[in-house]
Amino acid sequence: MTPRRRRMTLVALIVLGVGAATAFALTAFQDNLLYFYSPSDVSAGKAPADRVFRVGGMVPEGSFTREPGSLEAHFVLTDYAHNVKVSYTGVLPDLFREGQGVIARGRMGADGVFVAEEVLAKHDENYMPPEVADSLKKQHQKPPADGPLPTT
Structure with a gap:
């Protein structure tokens, strides 16, 4: 050669x-x-059915339920236009509560309920995850600075 x-x-x-x-x-x-989708995107079918993604929004007052002694929690995420039901099994963050912005990572279940693998809550009273704030702006809703949120 x-x-x-x-x-x-x-x-x-x-x-x-x-x-x-x-x-x-x-x-x-x-x-x-790891893509982010708003509850409106999920309701419109834009979110993938076969892969993990993030969904974020506000947790309306009165939407959180948990059986006593169980780690399985159910709540709703909303962008004030559409709602997504979320199921999560595990310990929720200390700052998780109704009326706050939350981002959940997981995938859609066969029954149309988002099955979360991880739930992230805001870290102080003035913070809202940027994705959630952008999603709310798209829906022409202004997130309140303080106080209770309207329920849908």
């Missing part, structure tokens, strides 16, 4: 290796993306 042919083979193998590594990285990146 001549030196020129050997160099061309080496360059071709390097290009092929870089291309394969890029393809693997992009595939892994796509699999790890």
Whole structure:
């Protein structure tokens, strides 16, 4: 094999290796993306049925239920236009309560209830997750600074 042919083979193998590594990285990146959807998007069927995503909104007063002695909680997330029922089994964050913004990560169940794997609550009384605030702005609703929220 001549030196020129050997160099061309080496360059071709390097290009092929870089291309394969890029393809693997992009595939892994796509699999790890976690999209955010509002309750209106979920109600419209825009959320994926076969993968994990995030849904966020406000927890209306009176929507939270939990059986005594159980870790299974049920609540509603709303963007004041549509509601999504959420089921979560586990310990909720200390700051979780009705009338607050929440983001849940999980997937849609066969019965149309969002089954959350993780629930994130805001960290102080003035904070609202940016995705939830943007979602509420899209619905032309202004989130209240303090006080109880209207229920739907």
